[in-house]
Amino acid sequence: MERIGFIGLGIMGRPMCLNLLRAGYRVTVWNRTATKAMDMTAAGAEAAASPKELASNADVIITMVSDSPDVVEVILGEQGVVQGAGAGSVVIDMSTISPAVTRDIAARLAQKGVAMLDAPVSGGDTGAVNATLAIMVGGDKDVFYKCLPIFQAMGKAITHVGGNGMGQTVKLCNQILVSVTNMAVCEAVTFARASGVDPHIMIEATRNGAAGSWQLANLGPKIVARDFAPGFMIDLQQKDLRLALEAAREVLVATPALSLVHQLFIGNQAHAEGGEGTQALVKSIERLAAREKR
Ligand code: NAP
Numbered sequence: 001m002e003r004i005g006f007i008g009l010g011i012m013g014r015p016m017c018l019n020l021l022r023a024g025y026r027v028t029v030w031n032r033t034a035t036k037a038m039d040m041t042a043a044g045a046e047a048a049a050s051p052k053e054l055a056s057n058a059d060v061i062i063t064m065v066s067d068s069p070d071v072v073e074v075i076l077g078e079q080g081v082v083q084g085a086g087a088g089s090v091v092i093d094m095s096t097i098s099p100a101v102t103r104d105i106a107a108r109l110a111q112k113g114v115a116m117l118d119a120p121v122s123g124g125d126t127g128a129v130n131a132t133l134a135i136m137v138g139g140d141k142d143v144f145y146k147c148l149p150i151f152q153a154m155g156k157a158i159t160h161v162g163g164n165g166m167g168q169t170v171k172l173c174n175q176i177l178v179s180v181t182n183m184a185v186c187e188a189v190t191f192a193r194a195s196g197v198d199p200h201i202m203i204e205a206t207r208n209g210a211a212g213s214w215q216l217a218n219l220g221p222k223i224v225a226r227d228f229a230p231g232f233m234i235d236l237q238q239k240d241l242r243l244a245l246e247a248a249r250e251v252l253v254a255t256p257a258l259s260l261v262h263q264l265f266i267g268n269q270a271h272a273e274g275g276e277g278t279q280a281l282v283k284s285i286e287r288l289a290a291r292e293k294r
Helices: 013-022 034-042 051-056 068-076 099-110 124-130 141-152 166-194 199-206 214-224 234-250 256-270 278-288
Strands: 003-007 026-030 060-063 090-093 115-118 133-138 155-162
Touching: 003 013, 003 051, 013 026, 013 034, 013 124, 026 034, 026 051, 051 060, 060 068, 060 141, 068 090, 068 099, 090 099, 090 141, 099 115, 099 166, 099 234, 115 141, 115 166, 124 133, 133 141, 133 166, 141 155, 155 166, 166 199, 166 214, 166 234, 166 256, 166 278, 199 214, 214 278, 234 256, 234 278, 256 278
Parallel strands: 003 026, 003 060, 060 090, 090 115, 133 155
Antiparallel strands: 115 133
8 A cells, every 4th residue: 555645634634634544545635824734743644844755655646735836846845845756756736726837847747757647636625524525637647556555544525637737727618607597596596586586486496407506505695694604715716716817818719708707706805705615706796786685
């Protein structure tokens, strides 16, 4: 069984790491804020002093940090993974970051004989806890199959989607689909309410037909109940939409609906709603319609 190094013990990384321990893997952890690694060591992990040290004792190194510059820092930095990883080891980045940056990192690692997979996830903290994450994987197919049991300890729908960076591209497609559908739900609820239709009834009447979606079934009732607690925060969604806009511009694909929802979320952030769940997008729609409800 491979020795695993796990970097980034945040909302997602902690439960994912715990699931690897439960599956019987030997895991070494590193977290920038060292105190957050303490309960992982209590659960059986070893702690490393740096990503470099962690990599020198691991066959597979997993990163689950925030954004592109953070992944670059933990992998390519002075104390980064690349300084300690041996030829034949594999780096799996499970954060959501830029496809182009992913390809650059993979090329740098390849110079040392280290393979890379980009394997961003969907399913939120619940999926991470229950090991039911959807995992979209880019990189060499043989390396993917070698790492499949590791993915199976953390997720359910695991798909190899192409070469390096393509896992990230598919994750950004996922975010376009999710956010544009969310915008449609917010508009429909606001329109129904303004027209005197009970929005609960509107959701019940439409959710099993052609208009049905995860967003309508799960976020719709929260919007109607004015429950804006975050499942997925607007600030994090904005990071993903920025990445999607940048990546789409690189290949000269106009994404008007994506641009619009990104702008509306900026309105939420300006109203200090960035820490709320993405369903709070309805507040931006309501402000446009002069139908604010608190
Ligand atoms: P989080 O709770 O904010 O955790 C971020 C982790 O990254 C922390 O361990 C943090 O260390 C570490 N980190 C950030 N910048 C770093 C740097 N420059 N150097 C070293 N460590 C750094 O975030 P999360 O929700 O777990 O999300 C992690 C990734 O998964 C993100 O790319 C996110 O977009 C993606 N994702 C999240 C969800 C979700 O529902 N939350 C769903 C799917 C995908 P400290 O403890 O020191 O701050």
